[in-house]
Amino acid sequence: MAPLLEVRNLTVAFDTPDGTVHAVNDVSYSLEEGETLGIVGESGSGKSVHALSMVGLIAAPPGRIVRGEVLFNGRDLLALSQRELFEVRGKEIGFVFQDPMTSLNPVLTIERQIAEPLRRHFGMSASQARARVVELLELVGIPDAARRAKQYPHEFSGGMRQRVMIAIGISCNPKLLIADEATTALDVTVQAQILDLVRDLKKKIGTTVIWITHDMGVVAGLADTVQVMYGGRIMERGPVRAVFHDPRNAYTWGLLKSLPHGGRRGVTRLYQIPGNPPDLTKAPIGDPFAPRNPFATERCRIETPPLGDVEGSVPGHQVAAWYDLRAKLAAMEAQP
Amino acid sequence: MSESNMKPLVSVQNLCKTYGGEKRLFGGSTQALRAVNNVSFEIAPGETLGLVGESGSGKSTTGRVLLQLEAPTSGDILYKGENITGLSKAMLKPYRRDMQVIFQDPYASLNPRMTVGEFVGEPLEVHRLGGSRREREDRVASLFTKVGLDPSFMKRYPHEFSGGQRQRVNIARAIALNPAFIVADEPITALDVSIQAQIVNLFQDLQDELGLTYLFIAHDLSMIRYLCHRVAVMLRGRIVEIGPCDAIFENPQHAYTKALLSAIPVPDPDIERNRRPLVFDVGANLPREEAVLRPVGNRHFVLEA
Numbered sequence: 001m002a003p004l005l006e007v008r009n010l011t012v013a014f015d016t017p018d019g020t021v022h023a024v025n026d027v028s029y030s031l032e033e034g035e036t037l038g039i040v041g042e043s044g045s046g047k048s049v050h051a052l053s054m055v056g057l058i059a060a061p062p063g064r065i066v067r068g069e070v071l072f073n074g075r076d077l078l079a080l081s082q083r084e085l086f087e088v089r090g091k092e093i094g095f096v097f098q099d100p101m102t103s104l105n106p107v108l109t110i111e112r113q114i115a116e117p118l119r120r121h122f123g124m125s126a127s128q129a130r131a132r133v134v135e136l137l138e139l140v141g142i143p144d145a146a147r148r149a150k151q152y153p154h155e156f157s158g159g160m161r162q163r164v165m166i167a168i169g170i171s172c173n174p175k176l177l178i179a180d181e182a183t184t185a186l187d188v189t190v191q192a193q194i195l196d197l198v199r200d201l202k203k204k205i206g207t208t209v210i211w212i213t214h215d216m217g218v219v220a221g222l223a224d225t226v227q228v229m230y231g232g233r234i235m236e237r238g239p240v241r242a243v244f245h246d247p248r249n250a251y252t253w254g255l256l257k258s259l260p261h262g263g264r265r266g267v268t269r270l271y272q273i274p275g276n277p278p279d280l281t282k283a284p285i286g287d288p289f290a291p292r293n294p295f296a297t298e299r300c301r302i303e304t305p306p307l308g309d310v311e312g313s314v315p316g317h318q319v320a321a322w323y324d325l326r327a328k329l330a331a332m333e334a335q336p
Numbered sequence: 337m338s339e340s341n342m343k344p345l346v347s348v349q350n351l352c353k354t355y356g357g358e359k360r361l362f363g364g365s366t367q368a369l370r371a372v373n374n375v376s377f378e379i380a381p382g383e384t385l386g387l388v389g390e391s392g393s394g395k396s397t398t399g400r401v402l403l404q405l406e407a408p409t410s411g412d413i414l415y416k417g418e419n420i421t422g423l424s425k426a427m428l429k430p431y432r433r434d435m436q437v438i439f440q441d442p443y444a445s446l447n448p449r450m451t452v453g454e455f456v457g458e459p460l461e462v463h464r465l466g467g468s469r470r471e472r473e474d475r476v477a478s479l480f481t482k483v484g485l486d487p488s489f490m491k492r493y494p495h496e497f498s499g500g501q502r503q504r505v506n507i508a509r510a511i512a513l514n515p516a517f518i519v520a521d522e523p524i525t526a527l528d529v530s531i532q533a534q535i536v537n538l539f540q541d542l543q544d545e546l547g548l549t550y551l552f553i554a555h556d557l558s559m560i561r562y563l564c565h566r567v568a569v570m571l572r573g574r575i576v577e578i579g580p581c582d583a584i585f586e587n588p589q590h591a592y593t594k595a596l597l598s599a600i601p602v603p604d605p606d607i608e609r610n611r612r613p614l615v616f617d618v619g620a621n622l623p624r625e626e627a628v629l630r631p632v633g634n635r636h637f638v639l640e641a
Contacts, residue, residue: 042528043499158391187390187555192599192613214529217601221608240605251530258533259603260562269540270562272533276498292530 002074003030004175004208010068012046012053012232015061019281024050025232027068028307031225033175036202036209038223038240040216040255044277046232047212048180054078055093056085073175091121094174096165098181103165104153110137111149114168121172136167139204141197159190166197170207180212195222216259220244225316228252231278231288234307238317248310248319248326250293287322295328343417344378345549346402346435346517351375351411353394353401371397373573375411381516384543384550386560386581388596389570395553398570399519402551403435404428415517433463436510440522442502446494453490456480456508463513479508482545483538500531504538511542521553536562558600561585566635569593574623579636589638592616 012024024046031037041047052058054070054077070077077088089095097103105113114136115129124132130149137145140163153161162182169177179198183191195218201207211222219226220240227237228251236249247253257271275292287293290300299322310317319325352375357368372394379385387395401408404420413421420431439445447455457476460466466475477487483504494502503523510518520539524532536559542548552563560567561581568578569592577590588594595616602608629637 042530188557188599188601189390189595189613189616191601193615195601196613215601216529216603217608220603220605221601221611244603244605255529256603258530260536260558261603268562270533270536272537273530274534276500277528277530 004033004035004073005031006069006071007050007054008069008071010050010053010070011066012049012058013064013066015064016281021280022284023063023232023280024053025284027229027232027234029227029234029237031176031208031210033208034206036211036222036224038219038226039210039212039229040214040219040226041229042214042277044231044280045229047229050229050232051178051180051210051212055089056080056082057089087121090117090174091172092175094169094172094177096162096169096177096179096182098184104161106153109150109152110156110164114149114164114171117168117171132171133167136171137164139170139201140164140167141193142167157190158186159193162186162190162194163197166194166201170201170205173205174207176208176210178210178212181214182211183218184213184215191218198222216244216255228255231284232280233284233288233304234318234320235289236319236321237307238310239314242310242314242317246313246317248313248317249289249321250295250323250325250328251289253325253329254292287320295323295325297323342380344414345381345383345416346551347376347378347414348398348402349376349412349414351398351401351413352409353397353406354409370573372401372408375570375573375575377568377575377578379517379549379551381549382543382547383566384552384564386564386567387551387553387570388555388557388560388567390555390596392572393570394573395555395570396521399437399521399551399553403437403519405437429463433513434515435517435519436513436515438503438506438510438518438520438523441526442499442506443494443526445506446502448494451491451493452497452505453480455494456490456505456512459509459512465513475512476508479512482511482542483508484534498531499527500534503527503531503535507535507538507542511546511548514546515548517549517551519551519553522555523552524559525554525556532559539563556600557596569596572618572622574627574639575629576623576639577637578629579633583633583636587633587636589632589636591621592618 008028010024010027014021014023027050039047049058053065065078111133114133118124118129118132133149134145137149142148142160142163156164183194213219223240226240226243228235230251236243236252243252247256254273258273260270273292278288286302287300287305290296305320305322307318307320310319351372353372355369355371356366359365375398387398389395400406402413412419415431453476456479457472460472460475466472476490480487480490485501485504524535527535554560564581566580567584568575571592577593584593588597595614598614623639627640630640632638
């Protein structure tokens with residue numbers, strides 16, 4: 001079966017007064033129907049920009065798609081007109097963004113905002129749309145849905161607003177739901193409820209999900225496949241257990257190691273990745289993580305490693321690295 | 337370090353901060369919000385107390401009122417045993433030297449028109465310390481080294497730095513006057529994941545080296561265990577549980593503490609898939625006004641139900 005989404009050599013740049021920012025560099029991957037892909041990375045890793053550029057949501061200029069193809073159900077999204085993309089967005093690809101405070105219109109009722117894509121994409125009548133809105137609010141776990149639908153965003157708590165955003169995201173039964181830091185602004189207890197909701201929705205309606213976050217813990221609980229990005233590139237990707245338990249890229253390894261796995265003050269010291277995030281206005285040469293990587297070889301600094309299958313791991317586990325992390329770690333441990 | 341028989345460096349007693357509640361012109365009054373409600377705690381010299389809770393719990397307001405960046409509605413703030421509540425600006429000045437603050441957003445707290453060297457040296461100038469210009473520059477250079485920045489960066493402007501470096505600049509300024517006490521309000525929340533560990537380690541190194549005392553405000557409990565000796569959990573303006581880190585993490589007593597701990601995502605797929613977070617309905621479980629903290633273990637207290 002053909003994948004639902006196939007990204008090929010996607011490269012995105014921004015022309016700024018400080019120079020060209022190489023935000024996304026040669027990103028290729030595919031996503032099967034029903035799969036949940038967790039994309040992790042920090043600011044400037046290209047994780048959000050690459051998703052927005054797939055559906056024409058980056059400002060151009062300064063943004064510019066340098067090259068690439070994004071095949072969604074076999075159709076190249078990058079070749080579509082804005083009018084055609086308008087049909088895809090919301091209907092076939094739903095979005096949930098980080099900030100539920102600014103993404104909702106404060107002067108419209110929740111009902112109006114959820115009904116808008118339904119009426120636009122499906123030509124539903126007002127009463128049909130109203131019924132569907134109540135159904136959706138119930139689906140995302142908002143109690144007393146019929147009454148709540150008539151209320152305004154300020155009458156909802158942060159967690160409830162994010163549920164509304166998810167209701168909008170899934171309102172047209174999209175084939176793909178893209179969530180960008182959708183729980184980052186929420187309190188941990190509310191985040192836990194939203195993540196439960198997403199797992200539940202996947203079971204009920206089988207949506208394919210791209211979940212973009214900087215939180216390794218969130219990805220561990222939600223994703224089938226994890227994709228680690230840095231400096232606009234994919235550093236490693238694969239089934240979530242393989243990547244978490246047997247990382248092969250020094251950045252993935254460092255990220256996991258720097259998290260406080262229940263360690264205590266005075267007993268253990270946190271591992272810290274040295275250095276600072278890359279300056280993306282410099283032309284990308286070599287492995288973007290090489291300047292911060294204690295295991296980097298000479299080749300890492302001059303030649304960009306391609307993403308290739310990991311030897312001796314499970315199918316689908318891929319890494320971009322010139323060095324053999326396992327050998328490097330074994331050598332480090334052998335030292336006194 | 338955090339001996340219970342040691343005299344506290346900082347303590348707050350029955351601290352309250354209420355917003356609103358003013359009389360309206362034509363009768364009635366605006367709705368009062370009790371952001372901080374009868375909060376008491378002590379911090380020993382060299383100790384780190386973590387203050388955790390969700391947005392709106394009053395943890396940041398507690399930090400701001402403790403430093404008297406805002407006046408408390410009632411209650412007392414003691415520093416080295418002296419009551420410093422409501423002192424005039426001039427009377428507070430020597431205490432301000434001793435008590436510093438680091439905020440969440442390293443971008444917003446820097447002055448974009450000052451070189452970072454001037455920014456770090458400014459408190460020395462304000463308090464007329466550091467001697468000649470030359471001596472002051474030397475002091476700033478040594479502060480830069482101490483927080484892991486190259487002193488050659490002193491002449492640069494904030495926009496030339498990454499988030500982690502900017503937070504290092506803020507930390508250098510905060511320790512410029514050799515303070516004894518620092519309130520750090522979510523100092524790592526806005527930083528990239530790969531940078532957070534660097535800053536957490538820096539906080540510990542500075543404590544070990546300079547004997548600093550911290551009030552560390554955070555909503556991320558996983559880092560708290562790394563950094564703090566004791567933790568206080570806040571809910572709607574009240575402390576619902578306070579105690580040594582191990583007691584809070586291994587043996588939480590309050591339902592809210594349990595819910596908070598169970599909600600932390602764990603970066604391990606095998607654990608995370610089977611984790612069932614506990615649900616805590618804040619609205620239905622608001623602390624009773626007359627409830628008090630009861631001891632449940634060594635220096636471990638929980639608000640009675």
